[in-house]
Amino acid sequence: MKAVGVIVEYNPLHNGHVYHLSEARRLSGADAVVAVMSGPFLQRGEPAIVSKRARTEMALHAGADLVIELPVAYAVQPAEWFAFGAVSLLHRTGVVDSLCFGSESGDLDSLQRIARVLAVEPAGLREDIARRLRDGASYPAAYAGAAAALAPGGVDADAAAALLGQPNNSLGLHYLIALERLGSAIQPLTTARTGAAYHEATPGPGAIASATAVRRLLMADGPQAAAPYVPAATLAILQREWQERRAPVHWERFAQPLLHIAATRRASELANIAEVTEGLEHRLIRTLAQLPEPSVEALLNALKTRRYTRTKLQRMLTHVLLHHAKAELSAEQLAEGPGYLRVLGFNAQGQGLLKHMKTVSSLPVVLKPSNFIHNQLELDVQAQAAYALAYEQRDTRAMYSDYYEPPVRC
Structure with missing residues (x-):
């Protein structure tokens, strides 16, 4: 059985994602789709609008056959480590033949061609990035500029800079770098985005809108407002989550615990948290005392600068909320890769693939977290507990659904 991998967040799953899944099957000729999906907190440092179980259901209804969770240790990271963690999982399954992004x-x-040069991290790359950061560039812009300057023969530096200045191209580059570094036999494939751009805030005339635009509709007017842009199954799941008061989840639901933590920690304690860098602990403490109102949005707006992007700051605040220490998310720790394959859900086709995966994977396959011990898994369980406390309708079972609930089956 041939399998194609996709790396996703589905926040929420919309018509553009359905197109991507269809193209992944078509381009790869695969019989099954394996999706690596972020859990409660996402790469841009945001909480997902609905739970990982709800998003797993969406994925299975839309064409994925097997869904694996990207540990939060990698999910809330800059593109380099997000990509490395996700690609490592696909590589270690032993059943994925191609990756379509x-x-x-x-x-x-x-x-x-650019990825092959950067995979060995050429001399001077980090120094060039540091120089661009000192000049006031954000990290993504600094990396893109430094990478473009090292473009190999046949790739014009200006063209490379324009190429890497676009978010999906940049993330795709990191997938390719990860494949190179892992020496993976997985074949990369790409499909050009169609319809709305990645950050497009309002829906266009067609049936495809960006996830940003869909979330804005959901936050403003509820699930029915997003109906033209999401599959029927996604709409039904969104309606259920709204009705059962588990959604929408957004940053302000975490305002009280987050601001409490930030206000009651010494600068030296905050400095030990992941992504609290370059004195940001002092800026965070000073800014708290000057907020016009005690909200996460006000805090982000006050902290944001040209260098410290909203994404960087959101990731920092997620790590503060979840108490992720620098030591446990160090480059040395992350370079070891994820330590397990946590199955979130599967369908009949995925069940057959999962059975084979259990015999060939180079990582433990985890269906019941209560039966497996790993530091990264502990962080996942804690992240889910913190996320569920943001539900309007709270209950202990939802907090510890990782222990109580089996994988989703469709």
Whole structure:
């Protein structure tokens, strides 16, 4: 059985994602789709609008066959480590033949040539990034500029800079770098994004809107407002989550615990938290005392600078909320890769693939977290508990659903 991998967040799953899943099958000729999906907290440092179980259901209804959780240790990270963690999981399953990712350009050849150069981290790359950061660039812009300057023959530096300045191209580059570093036989494929751009805030005239636009509709007017842009199954799941008061989850639901933690920790304690860098602990403490109102949005707006992007700050606040220590999310720790394959859900096709995966994977396959011990899994369980406390309708079972609930089956 041939399997294609996709790396997703589905926040929430919309019509553009359905197109991507269809293209992944078509381009790869695969019989099954394996999705690596972020859990409660996402790469841009945001809480997912609905739970990982609800998003797993969406994925299975839309065409994924097996859904694996990306540990929070990798899910809430800059592109380099997010990509490395997700690609490592696909590689270690032993059953994935190809990886299909979306990109603005659809230009796999140029991205691969740049990835081959960057996979060995050329001398001077980190120094160039540091110089660009000192000049006031954000980290994504600094990395893109430094990477473009090292573009190999046949790839113009200006063209490379334009290519890597687009978010899906940049993330795709990191997937390719991860494949190179792992020496993986997985074949990369890309499909050009269609319809709405990644950050497009309002829906266009077609049936495809960005996840950003869909979330804005959901937050403003509820699930029915998003109906033109999501599959029927996604709409039904969203309606259920709203009705059962588990959604929408957003940053302000975490305002009280987050601001409590930030206000009651010494600067030296905050400095030990992941992504609290370059004196941000002092800026955070000073800013808290000057907020016009005690809200996460006010805090982010006050902290944001040209160098410290909203994404960087959101990731920092997520780590503060979840008490993620620098030591446990160090580059040395992350470079070891995820320690298990946590199954979130599967269908009949995925069940057959899962049975094979159990015999060939190079990591333990975890269906019941209560039967497995790993530091990264402890962080996942804690993240789910913190996330469920943001539900309007709270209960202990939802907090510890990782222990109580079996994988989703569709």
